[in-house]
Amino acid sequence: MGVRLAVVGATGMVGRKFLDVLKERNFPIDKLYLFASSKSAGKTINFNGKDYVVEELKEDSFDRGIDIALFSAGASTSLKFAPIAASKGCVVVDNSSAWRMDENVPLVVPEVNPEDIKWHKGIIANPNCSTIQAVVALKPLDDKFKIKRIIYSTYQAVSGAGMGGYEDLVNGIKGEAPKKFPHPIAYNLIPHIDVFLENGYTKEEMKMINETKKIMHRPDLKITATTVRVPVFYGHSESINVEFEKSFDINEVKETLKNSKGIVLMDDVNNNVYPMPILAEGKDEVFVGRIRRDESVENGINMWVVADNIRKGAATNAVQIAELLIKNII
Template identity: 50%
Template sequence: MGRSLNVAIVGATGMVGRELLRVLEQRRFPIAGLRLLASARSAGSLMRFDGREYTVEETTPESFAGADLVFISVSSQVSRELVPIAARAGAVVIDDSKAWRLEPDVPLVVPEVNGETLSGHRGIVATPNCEVAPLVLCLWPLHRRNPVRRVIVDTYQSVSGTGWAAVEELKEQTRAALEGREYPPQVYPHPIAFNVIPHVEPFGEDGYTREEAAIVHETRKIMGEPELAISATCVRVPVLVGHSLAVHVEFERPFDPHEARELLSQAPGVKVVDDPAAALYPTPLQAAGDDLCLVGRIRRDSSCERGLALWIACDNLRKGAAVNLVQIAEELLARNLI
């Protein structure tokens, strides 16, 4: 894979940060030195990596001195402050927030789809929204054979996409409901236990949420199709880990489901799970812990002559975030861009 790097992780104690450490160790990423960074509140805590114990440090502008590669998984506001500092210090920065994804000079990358765009990076690379990664992994091999003209996607997003507090809220609300107790919502606007909430991120004036708009714009950017027609509805569901997507795709020409299934079975990063008669189809529980995007229920869209319908499930913390971050870093190394 090339030389070993001095690596810093900002947001190391968060859900994605912890998963990122696991992925780096599992994939044997070449690390010469490692700094784990977080807020002042988390500074001093201990974390293990590759058999060693590391002390988490408070993130400061000086934290990036000597770093070759910086992973950042924090809020967009904090990312806006820290990413330029890390890049000016000489590091290549791979950011997990929405802050940089749509900047024209920042590559937004899913390596299996558009890894070649890394060649134009200027020190900052973005990874997409955790629903966009599995969506484009499944659209891309089909689009190359038969151009996509329209996409309608409904997402069913687990609470781990919100963070630790949301996971605990789901657990506690579930216990409370089963015991006949009240547990008022604090993270979400409504109880999440035994419920679904069609409200992921704030609403805009057009009635779509910020998450739904992100799916539209990020998918267009990654696929290099700025005029692609996409509509999204995002729903939070009482699942701990794993996002699912119901996708209806209209193509330029009719698409045989058997051909689509064959193309997807050969696509990198994708696993076809599609035998409904045997109750085999993707579920978020099945996807949890898997680095691949699972796709099934591949069938003709009965409402559209040129359409297909798909059902996708993906671990939002792994391929939806941490695995894609590490794959970007691996691609940078493979292309001698770091």
């Protein structure tokens, strides 16, 4: 028996990737429903050789016995429709920021905290793309050496801002003015992702800080972040500086990462081998390299972490959550 599955935001950057990943992973689907805004109602999208008609998302859309809904249609759509879906017995895996910090909603990366899925009440949140790849690399190191402090500096692809972000780079290269970003992104970078908050940080930076603590069950962690949009289509890169409580051997750090789930160690500087967005694009793993001791502190390292933001940073992580759901529950 398969699952009655809905994709909300099916016409979007992540929505389309949900469908690719579901197909690749042979997710057992009995019935598939595709939802988007009224603008897209009536369009068809092909899945596994069959055309499906996109429907406008409405309050009664979940009245037909849908088991799981993968949402990626923005925070306001999730705020309104995820509780409606949950009230009809559907489990929502939500890619927006709407529910992530709600204490009644688990925030899950399957390699890090799969056990949190068990206490869901109808909504499970998929973390921010930059946070997902970071915690996959940080969790095994925290288990072994106990992290004290993290400094994130990110280099994030335009696809993280959806179709609009992608088009700003394509059109910007042709000399057109930006529509999605506040400045040109072609031949530039913008140290501003999501809105600015009162403390001078962007919301993206605070998402990384708060979500890391929640996923790793480490509310005491000291974390700071600077997030930057760069003219790359797919693949977020992160410089992560980590300080540990315990002393370590740098080879042990590399071995730990090499043997951890979901990670590919790519660290051979003598042969110019290190992760880059063009290597991570289209892949589901998190790539880690440039691992070296931070010589300015007693127990610190620097590492360079890259992943496909639309795959592991969004669609793949959500589908992995759905896979855990059907293994444990349905």
